[in-house]
Amino acid sequence: MAAYYISLMVEKNPDGPYNLSGYCFGGIVAYEMAKQLQSMGKKVNKLILFDTVAFDYRERHSQFEKIKLRLKIILAQVNFLLNEPEGFLKNKKRYLKRKMDLVFSILKLKPNPQSVNTSTTYLNKVSKNNTYLLNKYKIVPYHGTLYLFRAKTRETYIEEPKFYGWTSFVKKVKVINIGGHHYIILKKPEILKEIAEKIQIVLDEKNQ
Known part of the structure; x- marks a missing residue:
């Protein structure tokens, strides 16, 4: 995926420098693009990630650690509910709607054509594919500055909330x-x- 996007960029701008950004899963893609561009001898001007966490998706926890993690996620969601009740309820409603649409799609049931979002199957496939890619992906160090745009309110548990885990891979x-x-x-x-x-x-800031 990263290589494909790079090929499109280099076709239009072969010499660079390049400003890269991504949101959530897209931030991981942007990070990998930055590393690949560096390995090609290209200059990455700015790397900006929007609310992207540097999870080690390949890590497998013990059963006890999984229970502790689940409890922390629940507490974080309770905090999200207290701080952003409207956002919390909208997220839950969207989640349940997608699950219901998926069930209807699998069972080939359409009780009301207008009540089933035709894009749900596609979105679930994309989400499943992204999760698969993250499970296979290994984050390795990037030699440059990473700009992390961090949302004020967290909707779930993040183990390292200050830098979202990126300082393990990026010095600055x-x-x-x-x-x-x-x-x-x-x-x-x-x-x-x-x-x-x-x-x-950020773009006006001179690289050091």
């Missing part, structure tokens, strides 16, 4: 705080305006 991580929570940072106009202004500051 700069955190830029933004409003909202993970699911709305690219939807709310006021947050988008904030992000745009802060991105411009």
